[in-house]
Amino acid sequence: MGRARTIARRSFLIGSAAILGGIAFGAYKLEQEPENPLRPGKGETTLNPYLLIDGQGITIITPRAEMGQGNQTTLAALVAEELDLAWGSFRIMHGPPAAAYANSTLLTAGLPVKDYEERSSIQQMFEGILKKVPTLLALQATGGSSAMPDAFVKMRLVGAAARQVLMAAAARKWNVPVGTLSTRDGVVHEPGGRRASYVELAPLAVDIEPPANPPLKPASQWRYLGKSVPRLDQVAKVTGTAAYGIDTRLDGMLYATIRINPRLGGEMLSFDASEAEKMPGVRKIVDLGNGVGVIATNTWLAFQAVQAIQVEWGAAPYPPETDAIMARIEQAFEEAPNSSLRNDGDTEAAFSAPAPDDVVEAEYRAPFLAHTTMEPMNATALYTRDSMRVWVGNQSPVINRDKAAEAVGLPSKAVELITPFLGGGFGRRSEYDFTRYAALMAKAMPGTPVKTTWRREEDITHDYYRPAAIARFRAVMGKDGPVALEGKIAAPSVTRQSSLRLAGFAPPGPDRGLVEGAFDQPYGIADYRVDGHFANLDIPIGFWRSVGNSYNGFFHESFMDEMAHARGLDPVKMRLRLMKGVHEPSRLVLEKVATMAGWTGKTPEGIGRGVAFTYSFGAPTAEIIEVRDGPDGIRITRAWAATDVGVALDPRNIRAQIMSGIIYGLSAAVMGEITFSDGMVEQENFPDYDALRMNNAPRIDVEVLENKTRISGIGEPGTPPSMPALANALFDLTGKRARNLPLNAMFDFA
Template sequence: MASLGKIARRGFLVGAAAVAGGVAFGTWRLRTPYPNPLAPGDGAAVLNPWVVVDGAGVTLITPRADKGQGAVQVQAALLAEELDVEPKAVRTAFGPAAPAYYNSVVVADGMPVAATDDGVIARLLREEVSAAAGKVFGMHVTGGSTTVPDAYETLRRAGAVARETLKRAAAARTGTAMADLRTEDGQVILPDGAALPYTELAAEAAEVEAPDFVPLRAPSAWRILGQPVERLDMAAKCTGTQTFGIDHRQPGMLHATVRTHPGWGAGAVSVESRAAERMRGVERVVEITGGVGVIADNTWRAMQAAEAVEIDWGPSPIAESTEAMWDDFAASFTEDRHDSRFKDEGDVDGALAGAEVLEAEYRVPFLAHAPLEPMNATVQVTGDRADIWTGTQIPRFVQDHVAGIVGIAADRVHVHNAMIGGSFGHRLEDLHVRQATELAMRVPGRPVKMTWTREEDMAHDYPRTMQLARMRGAVRAGRVEAFDLSIAAHSTFASQGPRWGVPASGPDVAIVAGAWDQPFAIPHYRVTGYRVPEGVPVSSWRSVGASGNAFLHDGFLDELIHAAGADPLEERLRLCRHEPSRRVLEAVGEMAGWDGPRPAEGRGRGVAYCLSFGVPTAEIVEVTETEEGLRIDAIYVAAEVGRVLDPVNLEAQMTGGALFGLGHAMFSELTFAGHRVEQRNYDGYRTLRLPQTPRIVETRALETTDEIRGIGEPPVPPAAPALANAIFAATGRRLREMPFAKSVRFA
């Protein structure tokens, strides 16, 4: 297929360029398009940013990273639906790092606009300002459950334009009217039934004028989208033949690992490496930013030698322990640490002044991403060119950072993206790539694969921030009357943005996401965010702020509902002022056969709701007390996604997200002692295991709105409060701190 470099593009919205007997197509939604990033190989035919045709077949460019969530599958399906090719009959490639693949939606969730706000200003911010920001910064980024909403129209349009251009080429060759041509299975079909394969038409398609606009097919005409299909990567993953970044091989490749400060923000005072340098297979031990790296002839020897290096570490500036960090959080509820107050309805102080006030304090711990594939990257630096083979969610930021380290132009840095063995947000960071680049520069011309040990991966995970919440509330006449929630947390974007090279200023919506924007008509309702001073560098974790804030918000809401003597589901429905959210709550109640929170002694069930990433999601968890501990019997998940494009994968994402949320609520935390992370491997960082998985996991996706949403993250936030509320119903114990295993025993 085509190699992935740079080529000029002609045309305004759609371009077609003759390249080595081929053609390239693409669509652009903003007025000034970025140049086409694809360049041909020998005899290849390139179809602008997303579709490539050559003599061997069709290649679909799927630029969003696939970290197990099925991004390649859905992107290929969007293109194939309009292009009239079978996804299994085509090749896919991630494409190069390029601003042409900017994400127009990823910025939207950081806007201080509720998803339920359909006003002119809200739509302007979500649809225009966020799209412009994504383009200006060339945000070739995968995250925020945005792959589907960002690609939904763009990739279908690219496939449609490519299809119609190929039909024009067929019409020019045969003299047949366009209206008499149709396409099917990668071919243009003539009126007499004769078929012209796309591969035979590519060169001619380059010479015809591509249409500026092609109407998209109605969902009623879809053949692929909306239908249950087998994922393109299923066979490879089931047979162990799927290639991930960690599997990459290059001729003459060296292997490496690193040891950096076990805390944060400091480096080595002294290094004694002579013993390590004498070990078998070791090429060299070198100092890098923050520590040392070992280059050897295989990964195991590099890791063994790294352990043999004697290092005197400098003092870390972060707090000494988790307890000291909680003190910093508790001290941040002050005016000078005030970050936002996007929700302030009614007269909260007045309502609380004349009522019996319920108060509580909730805590959410640091969490590691802890994906199965440790961070790794293969880098080769040769003259004024650098090549990186890795799995990343931020290829353009990787490109810029490596260019700065090597001292070359960004377009001389080539990022070859790979399948990712889990991320949960971890691959939104690139410290490992920068370290691999430093090592590769020590052996010019030789590719160096750098792999973190599990211990290094856990210690330098850029975790999800801790959260400390203080709440006050009141009820009146059997109803929730007042709700005052204050949340203290590190700013995710103030920490992560500068590492990307993106300026971070103003309030951070992530501090209160999943709390301030919940569609409940509580008469007196306030949510305030407080920014804790920077300490441990933090990063995006699956569902970001909402992952913990749903527990803070919905857990306390459940306390107020109980104090009011109301039914947990019925009171949420009464308060809900957003019709799609009401339907989700009704659906999950129907799925679980809800008739109250406590069907029998020693058993309980809890309901929870969270609106995150524009997706209303409700969950019900059922638990039973046993002699061995609490057993989770069932979890029911309902969400409004607007339109289901891949029902099989959507069910998998809803199931996986809910179980991911349960496991972390039950067992997971990242703690610090001596300025260092205490959990260094999976034995100390537990999550849900198969014997503890609920016997019943039932999901339902509603399609009652016109919105197109992603589902990778929204099922995570409601899991923790639903479980906590179920435990309360079963035991009478109100859990206000995660992980719950600190307070209860699980079977």
């Protein structure tokens, strides 16, 4: 169904090679417009990949995972604004995995450039090319705070073009010039008083060619954008009716769980399931190669049975103890750097013979971290030998579908994947392991739907962790701040490991992710160098909210504080001076947060305050944290944040995301740590991998500025500065400098 449409094609010929973190592309022919993946049924019409109209009304496809960031509401608002719909008069749907929903800004974030700088013409050309590649690779993904930069123009154009098409259909129906028509809340009006709803016009509009570049409303005429609109998911989420992946229910469904080698990546040598097989309600034991699964009549039985299986596990492919793992990371400093993405001036000369009193040096360490989404990993699959349907909360539907298909030996087109709400993502659900295992479990029972739910213990001990990292910083200090600054960062590469796992190739060349948050900060220092060193380590690591910024923000901004204190400088003023003339919007957020908090640089006895700033994902974000000493320990009492997203599409939601990022970051800074013993992760559940609760989370005030020209996303930028701001506040309170996370190793928190 649908209609044949002219597919405009454009060819891009890249002379020799384009470099994206080292990926070399040859010559590719890129489709301008991929196929509309919507397959309308009887009585349904689709005008483009984002709109489905039937007798019931209008459905907007919001093809990014809703994992809490509110993006589906804002994505729908982009379309509703231009299409001219009444708020709440439409439904939203995630939609199927498809190239049409590729995230065109995902790869541009990997450009090894300082985002705050204006792009040169050659960088703009590369950026233009990189925006086409995700469509070619069908990179439909939610991550990198990229949903809004990707959709801001695209989805408004979709709404505007559909509105024009519907008006043209009305003009034809009434035989009047289209210029005389207007719209309001999903209805086309004609001056004579005739009116027709979009629902009734849609079937008449399918053969009308949409305009390529319809005019967009100026911001001054926006009804929904730039305003705080009610989120579309709130009623479902307070009544227990929001469907998460784990809530999938199908006729005749059975319930499963898995137990994979806790020495991550190790083999299963043997297992004895004779006890488990005898347990009532157990239907099947499944050999997964590197682990076992149990299918039973309910989840609780499956949980018990899987733990009753005796297994002999093989060794881990990495050093079995945390100390040896950290030593392996430290060894990376001995090797030549993978990147020197900042190399201003001549640090070698600057450090050749500095006055010893002018030198400040420090080494920092950050641990492995788990994501701990509230909804444990799970997926449901129905395998029928020639097809499969999968229900799974995930951040990368095309990859999840393809990997599930591959696991059970079906072509991708035989697999349908449905993405319900995600009970948290934070990067964990960009992986596909949970979908692959669920597909294998379902394959063991063809024709029967099987829901595979992980125990929380399995979830925490089989994560793709935020990598541990070590940083060595040194500076030569002048009167007002650093005149030379050098940072070396060693960590295993998330980019390399995840690219191999998700895309099948590892990009050579400089890895931006390893050093982001350290090399790309808007400080003007004459001699300024940041090197990244690859640590060779086979521990599964992945994207964790703000990725490299999550540790580099802590390293860089802790060191900024150390430099300021070494010279008796105010850490706000020193940074403001370094930002001057480099990036004004960054300077303005720092100035703003200082005003919000009434920063004086002085605090009374018993109170400490710390400041930090990180430019990440296009959003410069400054935070101040306040701590107070009390009879039951140190409390984090207040947090202030100022950020700049360029265009604030939904200010209330943006503030909520910054608060969320701060609490996520502070949780990790205070108590987050994954350690290894005998090759196994030692933390198993919330009692030993906890997070801030209501009683120890601070009051948070957020201001959103719009001085930047480019729009940026906001799911991640709140996280990086929270950790150093806390460590800096603790230094102000106690005079003790924490260079290792988590901070509860050194301080007693209430």
